[in-house]
Amino acid sequence: MSMILLAEQVLNGLQLGIMLFVMAAGLTLVFGVMGLINLAHGSLFMIGAFAAAAVAGATGSFVLALIAALSAAAAVGALVEVVVIRRLYNRDHLDQVLATFALILIFSEGTRWLFGSFPLFLNIPSYLAGPVSLPGGIEYPLYRLTLIAVGLLIALGLFLLISRTRLGIQIRAGENDREMIAALGIDISKLYTIVFAIGAGLAGLAGALVGAIQSVQVGMGEPVLILAFVVIVIGGIGSIKGALIASILVGLTDTLGGVLLPALFKQFMEASAATSAGSSLSSMLIYILMAGVLIVRPTGLFGARA
């Protein structure tokens, strides 16, 4: 296997991981601050992608499409928080799983009803299309490289938001002791709505960014949702740093496993059996990774509480 191919796969894994981080950051923030498992996070990803596809189709502008995705998902997120989610904070996880499962049904069928069952397409803008040459003779799509850069900027922005701003202080305080910050005069329900909307907006943005390299369709959110859950569980629920490390780990494991395992199996098996065994194992690899991490560290790599 050539080094160029391997380097490309590493970049692909990095790109997948960074996009997973954008998705998982909101999920882990919502869990850390409000203690809520939100299965409907994948629906917000889908809403972002559909909003972007609709706006891009109407205006032709990719930047406007991204803004639309971010604001549509954040708005829907805020609305859902006020109407439904806020009643779930004091419930057990079972109720949260079910209520947000119900939200998935509503959002998926609602989107199908609005946009139909056929996938929409969101094109990569012309100024980001085509490959670029990287040092070492690697030709890599500019758009995917942009995704990595955008994702890293979002990660940096989140770190600054959490560590440097007043809102960040409130969020961190909310993770530690919600009664205390309420007693100090912070409007806790407003804070929760804002945190939920930030998470939703990030999911929507991720949906729009990823929507340009795959088709935009109903049900696109759930596979990503499950991967995002894998990420936050490996990283430790509530930890942004854990989410970043785990998402890159998951992205690389998934991408490199798909390439390396069949090649590895070919060393001691015949080619067709090696391909099928290798691809079967690699499709399970990240779940094996997750189970392994939880068995060794039952609260994830950077998790504090169960």
Add this chain to the structure above:
Amino acid sequence: MTRESLFNIVMMSLLILFPLWAWIADEPFMITLATKAVILALAGVGLNIALGLGGLVSLGHAAFFGIGGYAMGILASHAQSYSPILESPFLIEGTKSMPVIWLVAIISSGLAALAIGVLSLRTTGVYFIMITLAFGQMLFFFSISWPAYGGEDGLPIYVRNGFPGLNTLDPIQFYGICFAILAVVLFFCARLAKSPFGLALNAARQTAERVETVGISPYRLRLAAFTISGMITGLAGALFADLNRFVSPTMFSWQTSGEIMVFVILGGVARLFGPVVGAALFILLEHLLGGLSDYWHIYLGLLLLLIVLFARGGVIGTFAGKGANHD
């Protein structure tokens, strides 16, 4: 007699009378619907042991449902193509006999539940939900990418498997088999909940420390409950595969886990008949709303949301009030 047991008797009579009516009125489709409801109820009854009695929120029960399904699919596909499953070191042949298939389904899903339980029960809370989900997804992706038994396309079985002395192709007779199994399992569950094991499990769900103080290991109780739970759901999977004469990776999908959980919650967690009511209501809604609108999942979602938010305790909780074993 409590209102809940009255409710249970009414439900049980409906499960007998409705298919009888459909049989007399010559409505085979209605019998098939009832069969589907009974089989899905059985899957829910399995989950209810872990979820209701043990307090173990498993989002991975599709794993056992799928293993049961594939146990049937693999055995029957080898029997229909007359090729043995294994030739050396000893011969294992496929089979079309339901009792053998059930046994294999129960044992293999039980072993899987034991293995998954040993690893998953080290975690609690959200992490338990997520690790069970992960194991379910592992099997889902394995079933998609493993080409020997149909892979992504699934595996059709051309003729329904046989049961000695009965014609399983006749809808009412197949319904009878499924109903009898459900009745036996419900009786077993009622006894289990009142047995020393069931009482200890219930106590471990409420306060694990107290159970530990009297010298019982909550981990072992939960592991046993999780295993029994997986076995019953696996049996349901084998029956479900026989109903459709088709097995596919969908049986392993996490939406299947979610739906099995929905049956339990819709009817009422930790109620003996909760999953039965839930599955019957689900099938009824699917049939009625599905006829009204292509987008019936919206209404299902809304209804589910209302039940979770405002009618805690599900249908049985709403009709029969608080149960003795439900806090």
